[in-house]
Structure formats: structure tokens, C-alpha cells
Amino acid sequence: MIAEQVRTPLPKGPMTGGRALAEVFKLAGVGPMFGMAGFQLLPFYEAVRGLGLRHFLINDERTGAFASDAYARVSGRPGVCDGTLGPGATNLVTALVESLNAGIPIVAVAGDAHRSHAWKNMTQEARQVDILRPCVKELLRVESVARIPEMAARAFAVATSGRPGPVVLDVPEDVAHGEHDFDERAFELDPSTFSIPARRNRPDADDVERAAALLAAAERPILLVGGGVHLSRAYDALARLAEEQAIPVAHTMSGKGSIACASALSAGLFGRYSRIANDLIAESDCIVSVGCKLGEIATKRYALIPPNVPIVHLEIVAEEIGRTTLADVALWCDAREGLSDLAGALSDGAEARRRSRAGYLAEVAARMARWRLEAMPRYTSTEIPINMGRLIGELQKAMPPDGILIADGGFAAHWTGLLYDTQRAGRTYLADRGLASIGYGLPGALGAQLAAPGAPVVAITGDGGFNMTLGDLETAKRAGANVILIVVNNAASGYVKALQHAMYGEGNYQSSDLVEMDYAAIAQAMGCRGIRVVDPHDLASAYRTAIGDRSLPTVIDVVVTRDPGAMLPAADNRTLVVKAGDRPV
Secondary structure (H helix, E strand, C coil), X not given: CCCHHHCCCCXXXXXXXXXXHHHHHHHCCCCCEEECCCHHXXXXXXXXXXXXXXXXXXXXXXXXXXXXXXXXXXXXXXXXXXXXXXXXXXXXXXXXXXXXXXXXXXXEEEEECCCXXXXXXXXXXXXXXXXXXXXXXEEEECCCHHHHHHHHHHHHHHHHCCCCCEEEEEEXXXXXXXXXXXXXXXXXXXXXXXXXXCCCCXXXXXXXXXXXXXXXXXXXXXXXXXXXXXXXXXXXXXXXXXXXXXXXXXXCCCCCCCCCCCCXXXXXXXXXXXXXXXXXXXXXXXXXXXXXXXXXXXXXXCCCCCCCCCEXXXXXXXXXXXXXXXXXXXXXXXXXXXXXXXXHHCCCCHHHHHHHCHHHHHHHHHHXXXXXXXXXXXXXXXXXXXXXXXXXXXXXXXXXXXXXXXXXXXXXXXXXXXXCCCCCCXXXXXXXXXXXXXXXXXXXXHHHHHHCCCCCEEEEEEHHHHHHHHHHHHHHHXXXXXXXXXXXXXXXXXXXXXXXXXXXXXXXXXXXXXXXXXXXXXXXXXXXXXXXXXXXXXXXXXXXHHHHCCCCCEEEEEEECCCXXXXXXXXXXXXXXXXXXXXXX
């Protein structure tokens, strides 16, 4: 049935395929859409205008897809973007793979060639269906105007079910411009597919009992959580299991915020970078992985998980279980449902287990307190150029509980993943770890701000990442998305330069330096606020100004250390070691 809150009379008589698509989007209650029109999709754009839907012109289609991704992460509803024939469609590729790998629901519309003239050297024509198909959960080629509502409904159903993901609707020119006299029943949609998770499944009861038996017998269990907890909105279920059973929780970058970082049960980030979690994993006697693929970064290139330790792997995609690490018990289910069933199975004897593990939790708290004490010089550093720890430490103090932090690829994610704390459970920290492309910071902030207009949204990006998408600062200003962008200005492709330094020594750098720019001045020239910070003592006032007066987009250009040896966070609190011929871990 059509959801009551979006039920509106459909126009009488024939409508174009583009109008039919816009009608489905209106019924689905989609949020802001992002794209750049071409002739193929003009009827869709005209319908968007006529129906009063929100659509923003972007300056690069990748920005539109990244913004849709961030909108979906914050809102839990599918992001929507579009690209025209050829370059518009191919520009979506990087962002769509990010959403595919991260499990983010997107509906992307790609205009395509008129079928009567396809493959006759049509302007901008490309094998875009072949290019886009491996980048998405499903590609739906629309071959009939009459099937537009059906295929669009299918796109939402696929995007929001199981592990969510992006779906492409490939719409040929003649389908978008063609007309059909639709029966109103064609637009009867399932409103449960308009947000994630559309469908929930519970684990097999026998498997739950086996997992509960392993956990009940453990003295030092640990929960390893990934982005699946956010996708399931499983925060309460995770907190219940962790608190009732006295189990510490470590997270990936994508899983940060599954519980508040300030919680006594939080063991922080695990994997390539760690506070105390990696040591806890090494000493554990039962590991429960929840909504985490246990990939290269999370497992330090598959070397972190100790052998002969029982592993329970809870995952929505069955074939991911055991893909990198053999599981003793597989729980194929939605994260919320699986965690709830596991907590229920362990309810008997919970109080006794909490008492027996009290010393374990006290040890976890003491280790975390010791780590914070050891890390304090980073957070309070007075170095000039500015130390990344100080940049994050001052931001931590300035951010309100509802503030949303976007971490671009590279340094921004590495440093914030290790040092930044969320203040409550929920997705208030977004890192593009599906593909880890740089260039996500600005568009991610744009999408997140439109999803949460009342919250301060701060993005941290490198100068290289900002250079990729700088033109869409204009889009943020036009959209009224008054984001705060912190540019980590080290006049370099810093991650690459740090790796070259680690592998080849001082001064052996190739194609990793940038011309230093004054990004504050550039922002001001674009009609935004620009603040340049070269002294760490000025960070606090810059953050207060930007967060306190969000009347326009703000760029805070922070001049950070140029020392390549100091650019990377220490892995596991020790010096990063890279052997020649190896990829860095």
C-alpha cells in the first residue's frame, strides 16, 4: 500500500517515464537528490521541479554520489543521485563502490542512449551498463515506460534489504521521454523498503545456544563490532549484551559509535591502529564479531585474530562468515535480532558472570586510563606546525554530543579513528572505509548536514582530498548546508609521503608534494568563511567561531606538521614498521 503520509492524487492521462520516476521518489519520501542534468533525463528534472522535490545541481557527479552516501548513513533512508549518459554515469563509479563495500543504500539514476540509435556513435555513449554493474548491488535496465514504477520500487527493495547497497536505474532516453497512461495501482509501494533495515532475520536457535555456551564459559570475551551495528540500528541490543554479560566492545572505524567511546565498556579501535583493543584480542578466550567483515585493516592483514580461540561471527551476509577467519559458530542474521537473541540465551547466570568478570573490566578500564594518560601529550601538543593530536583534541572539546564528524580517507580517518571519541551511541562519526577514497570530506559533510540540519557537521580532510572536490564548496553554500571543513594542510599527499619516508628514508619522495595553498582565502573568495590557523593556541577559538555561528560554510585551514616521520599515527602505540617489498600494515 502507499504510505498514508505521502498519498497524493496522481495526474490523469499519460505521463512521461521521467515523471513516473519522480512520482515514485515522491511516494518514497526521498530526501535531497544530487545530480547534473543531460538531455536524457530532462523529463525527470522537469517532474522534480513540478512536484517540488529537493534536487541540487553538483559540480561533479562523484560529489553527488558521496553526498547521497552520507545522507543515507545519517538518515537511514536511501540516498538518491543521478548522472547523465556517458561521463555523468562513469563519474559515479568511485562513490558507488564505496557505498557497495560499506553497505549504504543508494538509488542512482543513469540516463542512457536512445535505444533506436544506440551504438551508432551517439554523443557521449559508453558501455556504461557494463562499467556500472560490478559497482552496485544490482543494476536495473528499464526497457519500458510502463515498468518505471515497478523497477523503481525494486530499486528501493534491493537497496534496503539484507546488507544494504547501491542500485542503478539505467534509463534510456526514449524511456525517460516516452509516455504511458498508468493505472494508479502501478504506484502502490511497500513503505518498509524506504529505510534500513527493510527486513530483519533472526539466527537459528541452535546456533544461538552454541554461541551462548561459548560466551558463558569465557573469562575474557570481547565483542568486535563493525558498521553492521549502525546499519541495523542495533545500539540498544549491543549495549544490553555488553552490559549484562560484562564484555568489552572494540570497533572498526566504520563501527565507531556503536557504543559511546566514553563508555567503560569501550576498548576503542582495533586493527591497524589500536589503543588497547589489539592486546585484549590477543588475550581473549572468546571473540564475537558483529557486523564486521574482518578484512585486511581490521585484522592487520589477517594476522590479528589469535588461533585456537573460539569465534562467533554474526553477519547479515551468509557468505561473509568464514571468508577471512574461520568461525566456530555462524549467526546469519540481522545484528539487532542476533544480539537480542544472544542476550536472551545468556540471561540465566548473567549476574554471576558479571561478578566473575569484574576484575577483567577493571583491568580494561585501567588500561584505557593509562592509554589516555600516555596520549595526552598528543592532545595538548604546542608544536608549530600543529600536531594532529592537538587538532583533534581541541575539536573533541568543542563538539557537542549531537555533532557529526566526517573523516575523509587517509590521515583524516587514521588519526580520528584512533584519537576521536564519540559522546553517545549512534552514527555521529562517518568514515568512508568501503573504498577509503580521498575526496569524501566535503561531499560527505554536505549530505550529512542536509540529513541533520540542526546538528553541527564537521569534516576533516587533507589538502589533497579537498583539492578534488573544492568546487562543491559552492554547492554547499547554494544548498544552505553550512558545514565546517577542517583542511589538514601539510602541502603534500601526506599518507603517500609518510609511506615513502618509512620505506625509502628521508628525502626520497616522488610525486607526493603539493603547492601550499591558503584555503581560508580561497573559501572567502567563494563567499564562505575562511579561518587560517598556524598556532595550536588558536584552534579552540576557530572551532568556537565556526560551531557557534553556522550562518555559512566555514573552512578552517590548519597548517600541520611537515615532518613525514610524524604524519602517521603509531600502529599499536609503537613505531610503524614497513619492510621493503611489503605493503604497509
